[in-house]
């Protein structure tokens with residue numbers, strides 16, 4: 486989930502920017518001011534309680550705000566994310582927002598503040614008042630709203646600064662430029678929220694076929710180093726030509742080359758929700774490389790999954806495959822199959838052991854029909870995504 490709080494004095498342009506953001510990111514828009522005005526129009530108990538405070542430009546009590554927020558949020562549990570306009574407006578409301586997000590198993594992504602000087606706010610609101618029909622868009626009330634903002638709302642920023650969730654934009658810039666700056670911040674935040682999976686398993690465990698299908702289902706970029714190397718050779722790129730020479734001489738492709746290809750993939754994959762790595766990291770060295778690469782791009786490993794299949798079943802699957810047209814050159818004899826299994830055992834199993842100490846490696850039973858294994862892995866990924874966002 487992408488949850489953004491738009492912050493700024495009255496008249497900073499939060500409403501205008503919200504219109505564009507909710508469309509672009511498919512967010513559910515929550516304006517506490519708008520919700521209160523609706524309660525007022527409906528003449529509800531809450532609305533009537535809030536009426537005189539709104540009319541004077543004061544802040545409605547946190548109790549009232551909790552009630553309307555809780556109602557709105559719990560009525561929309563399947564939202565793709567929320568955009569908060571005019572909330573949180575007090576330090577207490579910042580805690581309330583944390584609690585509401587926890588209730589939905591998610592968290593606030595960031596708070597973006599639109600900075601506008603006081604006099605600009607006043608003149609914008611007076612202008613809006615000519616057509617808005619809002620009783621609180623007149624100078625006396627506007628001045629009081631700004632006083633409340635300075636005294637009660639500005640301290641909220643400390644809450645988010647302390648947590649590294651605060652970003653600011655010059656609200657005096659054109660609407661388009663403010664749009665652009667906000668989008669830039671969100672893009673960066675989304676990078677931090679990439680869901681990155683490392684998929685382990687012995688050759689023959691189904692990593693490749695599961696990995697590709699999982700990538701499709703969860704809109705992840707599938708990163709398999711083997712096919713990436715083959716593609717470079719096929720395209721005759723400078724890296725591809727180097728790899729070809731190495732292959733021809735029966736040498737291993739050095740990590741420097743693999744790293745370049747993975748980094749290219751990380752940079753060039755736009756609008757993905759994360760990455761699924763298969764066949765990398767294969768060695769302890771590569772596991773450190775992956776951690777470093779992800780960190781460099783503001784991301785990290787979200788979930789490590791190992792598909793478990795007993796050795797005899799692996800051998801029988803690889804042997805079966807060697808008789809089909811999907812036969813890989815490295816599967817075409819028993820001795821090659823055994824060598825690959827041994828490679829995994831000596832080089833990759835220590836990587837899994839290392840990860841098991843740092844993160845949790847989720848073991849999935851790889852026996853049974855493809856769809857059943859797929860459902861088991863999907864369940865783990867869905868849980869992980871829900872907890873993360």
Ligand code: AMP
Nearest residue numbers: 517518519539542543544545571572574
């Ligand atoms: P707005 O539409 O955001 O300018 O809000 C209009 C009025 O509604 C404010 O001046 C407050 O009286 C009230 N209000 C809106 N949001 C809140 C909030 N989060 N906390 C307290 N009062 C609020």
